Amino acid sequence: MSTKTPARLQKDFKEISGWGRYPRSSAAIVSPETIEEVEPxxxxxxxxxxxxxxxxxxxxxxxxVVMMTEKLDRTISFDERTGWLTAEAGMTLAEVFQKFLPRGWFPSVTPGTRFVSLGGCVAADIHGKNHHHDGTFGANTREIEIVLADGSRVRSSPEKNSELFWATVGGMGLTGIITEVTYRLVPVESAYVVVRHDKARDLDASLSLLEGEEWDDRYTVAWIDCLAKGRALGRSVLMRGHHAQAAELSRKIKEPLLLKERGKLNLPFDLPQWVLNSLTISAFNQFYYLWQGAKREPFVTDYATFFHPLDSINNWNRMYGRRGFIQYQCVLPPVESLEGLRKLLEELARERRASFLAVLKRFGPQNQGLLSFPMEGYTLALDMPVSDAGLFRFLDRLDEIVLGHGGRVYLAKDTRVKAETFRRMYPKFSEWEKIKRKVDPENHFQSDLARMLEIGKQ
Ligand SMILES: Cc1cc2nc3c(=O)[nH]c(=O)nc-3n(C[C@H](O)[C@H](O)[C@H](O)COP(=O)(O)OP(=O)(O)OC[C@H]3O[C@@H](n4cnc5c(N)ncnc54)[C@H](O)[C@@H]3O)c2cc1C
Incomplete structure (x- = not known):
């Protein structure tokens, strides 16, 4: 590169990892400050x-090269009548909350953390607790701008260049760099949520609660005790909520759209690996089931506590120790869910592969994203420390169960699925690959995930 290249675009080699801190690899980091500087x-x-x-x-x-988008964080336009926000793709949902919630607007889909970029949400086609009502992030996105491998800037939407749109929504960054996103915000009267908790004594009861209209709300999720066995296998606490209207709030809350800044806890070092073992996790799961399940009356809580509970602890990912952890998330179609989930939980309990947090959600119909993860059915997410080589064999066995029941794993969480298994899980992969070859014939956009999945291999 010429010596005139600004420092932010010069290659600066660093070791990086995903949120699970496993695996790690080194790449040259560049950080453009404007969309014009995005030149693949x-x-x-x-x-x-x-x-x-x-x-x-x-x-x-x-x-x-890894291109950081965090400096591309400007608001381009916001339509106060309709809630459509157009922003640069590096803007985070935390910034969206900060800027727009005080004005009465809330992201239509938010994952379990707000420290995600709009571009990352499109590329992984993320889902929230309301997927069964509102679909994915991509389904709430009207238009994106992408910079392709040849440097051209292309606008695409479900109507315009729709092939590229549906290959990019869920396409894990492999079609190009998303630079702009037009995304829906929904009107709310407050920054609070009315929440109800209900206990389910086993897996059957958990799925019935998630399915039952009377138990439903806009946001619904079940925390599952993944170490419960025998008759209690799959017991859970269903947590459901909706945006609190002003009339549902205590009079003490004078400014319903504002939350006080709260201090954050910090985990400054890696916890030793023995702290989270099957005994301590089992004890935590029992306690959590009784504690959360005991909340019988509806209660009001702020949106951050309901949607992003882990965001209040900086570096909580150090909890799993130096070697990091893997989050295994899969989805199974409705008719297969009961049987498939039972087998997954039995495997987990049998191997005493404890998950500190295990979450079960219901998904609505899948969209047109060719590599989009959500499909109608139930999704289970489990966190597991990278403790021994046996973990990977164990996860391969879970893959077989998932495949055998017509399901798939989530690429935004994965780091080890086999290329062949991935192709069987994602039947529209060959359709996606044709578009990838068309827009990126030299296979310019690559990642460790793509190489692991043998994408772009001729
Ligand atoms: C605590 C926690 C809770 C979570 N809860 C959920 C949840 O409930 N539902 C859910 O679906 N996910 C969830 N996730 C996963 C997270 O939402 C996704 O992985 C999301 O993609 C992360 O966004 P990011 O900006 O950090 O993207 P990164 O991790 O930086 O990147 C993710 C992918 O997006 C691509 N990408 C990023 N920016 C761009 C861009 N501008 N152009 C093209 N490609 C791009 C990257 O290449 C990569 O393939 C959770 C993660 C955490 C840590």
Missing amino acids: SSYESMIARGQGRSYGNAAMNEGG
Whole structure:
């Protein structure tokens, strides 16, 4: 590169990882400050990275370039009548909350953390607790701008260049760099949520609660005790909520759209690995089931506590120790869910592979995203420390169960699925690959995840 290249675009090699801190690899980091500086052809292989909140190796590119988008965070326009926000793709949802919630607008879909970029949310086609009502992030996106490998800036939407749109929504950054996103915000009267908790004594009861209209609300999720066995297998606490209207709030809350800044806890070092073992996790799961399940009356809580509970602890990912952890998330179609989930939980309990947090959600119908993860059915997410080589064999066995029941794993969480298994899980992959070859014939956009999945291999 010429010596005139600004420092932010010069290659600065660093070791990085995803949120799970496993695996790690080194890449040259560049950080454009304007959309005009996003020039893929100036570099060899590259991948975009937003906030690095994907758990695995999706936003990593060993030996190549990783383009950080965090400085591309400007608001371009906001339509106060309709809630459509157009912003640069590096803007985070935390910034969206900060800027727009005081004005009465809330992101239509938010994942379990707000420290994610709009571009990362499109690329992983993320889902929230309301997928069964409102679909994915991509389904709430009207238009994106992408910079392709040849440097051209292309606008695409479900109507215009729709092929590229649906290959990019869920395409894990492999079609190009998303630079702008037009995304829906919904009107709310407050920054609070009315929440109800209900206990389910086993897996059957958990699925019945998630399915039952009378138990439903706009946001619904179940925390599951993944170490319960026998008759209690799959017991859970269903947590459901909706945006509190002003009339539902205590009079003490004078400014319903504002939350006080709260201090954050910090985990300054890696916890020793023995702290989270099957005994301590089992004890935590029992306690949590009784504690959360005991909340019988509806209560009001702020949106951050309901949607993003872990965001209040900086570096909580150090809890799993130096070697990091893997989040395993899969989805199974409705008719297969009961049987498939039972087998997954039995495997987990049998191997005493404890998950500190295990979450069960219901998904509505899938969209047209060719590599989009959500499909109608139930999704289970489990966190597991990278403790021993046996973990990977164990996860391969879970993959077989998932495949055998017509399901798939989530690429934004993954770091180890086999290329062949991935192809069987994502039947529209060959359709997606044709578009990838068309827009990126030299396979310029690459990541550690893509190489693991043998994408772009001729
Ligand atoms: C605590 C926690 C809770 C979570 N809860 C959920 C949840 O409820 N639902 C859910 O679906 N996910 C969830 N996630 C996962 C997270 O929402 C996704 O991984 C999301 O993609 C992260 O956004 P990011 O900006 O950090 O993207 P990164 O991790 O930086 O990148 C993720 C992918 O997006 C691509 N990408 C990023 N920016 C761009 C861009 N501008 N152009 C093109 N490609 C780009 C990257 O190449 C990569 O493939 C959670 C993660 C954490 C840590």
